[in-house]
Amino acid sequence: MNQNYSTVMRSASSAVLTNKVLRNTYLLLSLTLLFSGLTAALSMFLNMPPMTYLISVIGGMVIAMFVLPRFANSTAGIGIVFLITGLLGFGLGPILTMYASLPNGNNIITISLAGTGVIFMGLSVYALVTRKDFSFLGGFLMIGFLLILLAALANIFLQIPAMSLMISAAVILTMSGFILYDTSRIIHGGETNYVLATIGLYMTIFNIFISLLQILGIMSNDD
Amino acid sequence: MDWMQIFSALALVIFIVVLFPRTREMLNHSPKATIVDWLSFAIPIVVVFLFIVLLIKLV
Numbered sequence: 001m002n003q004n005y006s007t008v009m010r011s012a013s014s015a016v017l018t019n020k021v022l023r024n025t026y027l028l029l030s031l032t033l034l035f036s037g038l039t040a041a042l043s044m045f046l047n048m049p050p051m052t053y054l055i056s057v058i059g060g061m062v063i064a065m066f067v068l069p070r071f072a073n074s075t076a077g078i079g080i081v082f083l084i085t086g087l088l089g090f091g092l093g094p095i096l097t098m099y100a101s102l103p104n105g106n107n108i109i110t111i112s113l114a115g116t117g118v119i120f121m122g123l124s125v126y127a128l129v130t131r132k133d134f135s136f137l138g139g140f141l142m143i144g145f146l147l148i149l150l151a152a153l154a155n156i157f158l159q160i161p162a163m164s165l166m167i168s169a170a171v172i173l174t175m176s177g178f179i180l181y182d183t184s185r186i187i188h189g190g191e192t193n194y195v196l197a198t199i200g201l202y203m204t205i206f207n208i209f210i211s212l213l214q215i216l217g218i219m220s221n222d223d
Numbered sequence: 224m225d226w227m228q229i230f231s232a233l234a235l236v237i238f239i240v241v242l243f244p245r246t247r248e249m250l251n252h253s254p255k256a257t258i259v260d261w262l263s264f265a266i267p268i269v270v271v272f273l274f275i276v277l278l279i280k281l282v
Contacts, residue, residue, distance in 0.1 A: 051227055058234050065241065108282055115278045119271055132263050139250030146239060146246055153235040156228050169275065176271045180264065215275065220282040 021186050024194035028081065029201055035082055036089030036206075043093020050098070056091025060084045064199055077195040084199065088206055099213060104220050112212040120205055123176055127183035134184035137177055144174045165218055168211035175204040175211075 043052060064084050071077040099105045127134065148170050155163045182200045185191040191200075 054227055054231060054234075058230075061234075061238065104282060111278055111281055115274070119274065123267055123271070126267050130263065132260075134260075134264065136254045136256035136260055137264060139246070139253035142242070142246040142249045146242060149235055149239050149242070153232055153239070156232045156235070169272075172275060173268055173271060176268055177264065180267065212275070212278065216278060216282045219279045 017192065018187060018189060021192055021194050021197065025186060025197040025201065028078070028194060028198040029205075032081060032085035032198065032202055033205070036085045036092070039086045039089035040092040040096060043090045044097050044100075046093070047097065048090070048093050050094045052094050053091040056087045060088045060091070063087070064203070068195070068199060072193050072195045081195055081199055081202075085202055088202075092210075095210070095213065099217060102217065102220075108213065108216045108220060112209055112216055115212050116205060116209040119172070119176060119208055120179060120201075123179040124183050127180050128187065131187055132180075132184060133188055134177075134180045135188070135190060137181045141174060141177045141181055144170070144177070148174060161218060165215060168214045171211040172208050172215075175207045178204045 063080065068077065068080050068084065071080055096109060099109050102108065148167060151163065151167050151170070155167060179201065182191070182197065182204070186197050191197045
């Protein structure tokens with residue numbers, strides 16, 4: 001009886017912790033996306049040069065990989081998440097300015113934004129409702145991501161538009177897998193730090209948005 | 224080839240080198256999956272792919 005009671009209490013407290021991590025993650029994610037939107041608007045207003053994107057992405061990735069893990073358990077971690085997402089948003093400015101100058105540019109940006117939202121929410125709801133454990137995807141997704149980086153590296157020298165299109169499509173599908181993997185990790189207690197969970201999900205959203213922009217930009221030019 | 228391409232290539236090489244050990248570790252520690260598990264992953268991914276095709280038709 002006592003053993004049953006303690007098991008029930010343990011699973012109840014685990015569920016409470018999971019719900020807290022999920023709630024905090026989605027709250028911080030919403031705030032960082034809003035902040036990114038603001039910094040992107042600022043970057044567009046300042047008419048930043050194209051190299052801003054490259055510098056911001058490299059800076060953001062370096063901070064996310066080497067600085068954030070050291071501060072993830074302190075309140076400074078939240079500030080660092082805003083720094084990374086603000087930087088990535090700022091880097092988006094020149095890209096958005098470039099797309100906005102295309103004949104169908106505003107339409108491409110709007111559809112990419114809406115498409116990213118639909119993909120993220122759809123996959124999150126799928127993972128939350130089915131409560132399926134996607135932890136088996138970890139290695140598979142990382143291999144896929146490494147192959148994409150290798151293909152992107154090769155395409156810097158080859159400059160093949162069709163390959164660029166395929167890389168963007170592969171990024172969206174891989175990031176979709178990461179949304180399932182990351183959400184499932186939060187649900188099943190594999191990720192209890194909402195700062196790290198937020199940055200993981202933010203990166204997937206950022207990559208899906210950039211890749212959708214690229215695909216829709218290339219395909220609309222084909223007409 | 225301009226300096227931005229060289230800088231991008233260097234950054235990608237560094238990311239690949241940094242991510243490689245983590246990838247190997249994740250691959251070794253990933254639990255085995257059944258066909259049902261893979262199907263539950265493949266179905267939403269196919270839906271995402273079809274959704275992208277729909278978005279392309281829209282622009």
